[in-house]
Amino acid sequence: MSDNNTQQQGNAVQTTGHAWDGDLQEFNNPLPRWWIWTFYATIIFSLGYWIIYPTWPYANTFTKGVGNTITFQNDAGEEVTTHWNTRSLLIKDMQTGEEATKQKAYLEKVNAASYEEILSDPDMMAFANSMAKVVFADNCAACHGPGGDLPEQAFGLYPNIADDAWLWGGTTAEIEQTITHGRNGYMPAFGKNLDDEKLEQLANYVLGISGHSVETDKAAAGEKIFQGQEGGCYYCHGADGTGLKSQGAANLTDAVWTVANVPGAVKEEDKVAAVKRVIKNGVSRQMPLWKSRLGEEQIKLLTLYVHELGGGK
Amino acid sequence: MENEQDQAVGHLYEARKSIFPRSVKGRFRDLKWGILAFAYGVYFLLPWLRWERDTGRDQAVLFDLVGRKFYLFDLTVYPQDIFWLAGLLMLAAYLLFFVTGIAGRVFCGYFCFQTLWTDVFVLVERLVQGERPARIRLSKQKWDAEKIFKIGTTHLLWMLVAFFTGLSFVLYWGDAPQLIGDFFTLQAPFAAYATALFLTATTYVMAGHAREQVCTYMCPYSRFQSAMFDSDSLIVSYDAKRGEGDKGRARAGRNLKTRETRTEAGVGDCIDCGYCVQVCPTGIDIRNGLQIQCISCALCIDACDTIMDSLEWPRGLVAYTSERQVSEGKRARLLRPKVLGYFAVLMVIVTALVWSVSHQQKFDMTISQVRQPLFVTLSDGRIQNSYEIKMNNKTGANLMLAFSLDGLPGAELDMGKFQAIILAPEQRLRLTARVRSHPDLLVGGSHSFVFRATPIKRDDLQEFMQNAVFTTP
Ligand code: SF4
Ligand code: SF4
Secondary structure: OOOHHHOOOOOOEEEEEEEEOOOEEEEOEEEEEEHHHHHHHHHHHHHHHHHHHOOEEEEEEEEOOOOEEEEEEOOOOOOEEEEEEEHHHHHHHHHHHHHHHHHHHHHHHHHHHHHHHHOOOOOHHHHHHHHHHHHHHHHHHHHHHOOOOOOHHHOOOOOOOOOOOOOOOOHHHHHHHHHHEEEEEEOOOOOOOOOOOHHHHHHHHHHOOOOOOOOOOHHHHHHHHOOOOOOOOHHHHHHOOOEEHHHHHHOOOOOOOOOOOOOOOOOOOHHHHHHHHHHHOOEEEEOOOOOOOOHHHHHHHHHHHHHHHHHOO | HHHHHHHHOOOOOOOOOOOOOOOOOOOHHHHHHHHHHHHHHHHHHHHEEEEOOOOOOOOEEEEOOOOEEEEEOOOOOHHHHHHHHHHHHHHHHHHHHHHHHOOOHHHHHHHHHHHHHHHHHHHHHHHHHHOOOHHHHHHOOOOHHHHHHHHHHHHHHHHHHHHHHHHHHHHOOOOOOOHHHHHHOOOOOOHHHHHHHHHHHHHHHHHHOOOOEEEEEEEHHHHHHHHOOOOEEEEEEOOOOHHHHHOOOOOOOOOOOOHHHHHOOOOOOOOOHHHHHOOOOOOHHHHOOOOOOOOOOHHHHHHHHHHHHHHOOOOOOEEEEEHHHHHHHOOOOOOOOHHHHHHHHHHHHHHHHHHHHHHOOOOEEEEEEOOOOOEEEEEOOOOOEEEEEEEEEEEOOOOEEEEEOOOOOEEEOOOOOOOOEOOOHHHOOEEEEEEEHHHHHHHEEEEEEEEEEEEOOOOOOOOEEEEEEEEEE
């Protein structure tokens, strides 16, 4: 389109009045007034902003803004009023913002409900899961791993809680008890009482009752030690080897190994060696108590989360 | 001193020259009033239109930001559908390109809200202050009671129109009857006041004060439309040959009252009455040729037609034509490669969008395998994988679902107590599922299977299937 300008018609185009090389002149195309007004408006706005909001640094402090304060609760629960700043704004938002209020309402609902009710309510369960995920990552994942299972290299150091073998029980009540009060997992070292041959026999028996192929004569001898006074293993693991939850004694007949790294062994003798090592050296594992660190509602959320990891009992 | 300098270099900043458009009657003006009435009717009344819906949101058009859903009559738009917005924007852009290619700036002249609102503001101005000469007189008048009253009333009415414009916009984002009550009892959300106030201010400034400057300086479309424009595009133009004759235009003075006498005298048909200039909302003279300020509003055509009619001369001294028509005297070609190209792209977008909207899923499900751990061995020797399932019920009714697996030998599905669940209308939900199977039945590391969600007692919905992978050691 042609670019005639009304203002330029009739009268000659304005120049700045400068001339170079005799006749080289510069057109003056004036800025529209509204543009310059807008510019002035931004300056006035910034003046107002300087007064109301924290802006200018001076010495080792800064202007705090006039008549612009923000009130929120600090960690100790006291009301704090300070000059407006985005950090306090964030804290306030986390306490009274729309999302925070929604979350609070959900938390109250979960707190008031029984485990049974929560486990039957998909909505509450989804909320508990997403909340607990963070608590788990902050507190539990350091030992149990982010997904509740440990990497191969750390096998046996801490129990895998993503499977369905529950040393101390997998009901919500038992899991809550475990988290709240902690656990001491202990098995004496039999290396002093039993010689290598007997350890070998015992290991064969233990592998046998969980379905591994073993040397039957050794296993038979091992059974005597297991069930008799010499080993006394039945005392904790039970005569049938299925374990005792009140002691945290493992079920020896299932496919899950929590201390002896049988799944990691390929050859038969490695499996025997792994089990032997555990019987010889014993086990001593502690889970700290969490009631001093976590609130009741956090423990409740964690209980639900852990219960769901392996599918609970 | 400063003055002298000013004189020498001219002013750095240029004041707007006030424009006092004269009113005009004619076919294009009528068409434009019609479009305006329709557009205002839609804009101001649409939030009040009620619509029957299962979910209870009974507003025909509602943009529910908090609930993250947009309701458009029978369509509910979810956040996942946001790409429709991209489609819609593309559609709007290409429609604009296409229309510009064929008909030039019709959008500017007939549909642009800047034009529509300016029209209304000028109408208010005229009703309060009178026709163009009266307004010019008033603007030069001293600030006496009459001027204060008339100017004050004008601005007050402008602000009222601006306020209702802003308020109506806000009503689209909440339940209109409820929101308007809250608004005036000071209980509406802060965002409602901020938006309403902002739009009131911009409407008042843009339609009341900035007017044609928006088109000339601010509007990006007015700048880039020249790229779509060519010599076949429709433009408003003055027929210089007819208007100027050999010796130029001349007033209808003595001996120049009929076309015959004028032809003899060598002057053209333009009687230099200036009507076309006075009606122009952008303050230009169409007789100087095509100018960037011209928004193709066609009011100068109506103006000149009125004059020609009263002289009983043929219409069309100022008319819609094209550059080709003006320079070569040939008719404009409608089907040009560029226009056809725009049309083709436009059709592709329309088809894609219509298809996508009409095939909107009524139920969404995604399954992602928990990767840490990928699998665990259970006490009975089986392998367990866990999955996170996200679901979204997009129907307006309760949706009962039963979950099952397909294609994984010996598989067992454990979803706690949620193997069958009921999703409330528009409910989104996340569930955990555990799948177990025996490693002896599965050879190789990963196995695909189908996760199935079967709607119960819902004939309108098909079974929903989603592929997933089961990993063994
Ligand atoms: S020149 Fe004519 S078509 Fe262009 S803006 Fe002015 S009145 Fe409208
Ligand atoms: S309205 Fe028609 S006759 Fe009058 S000045 Fe404009 S072009 Fe000429």
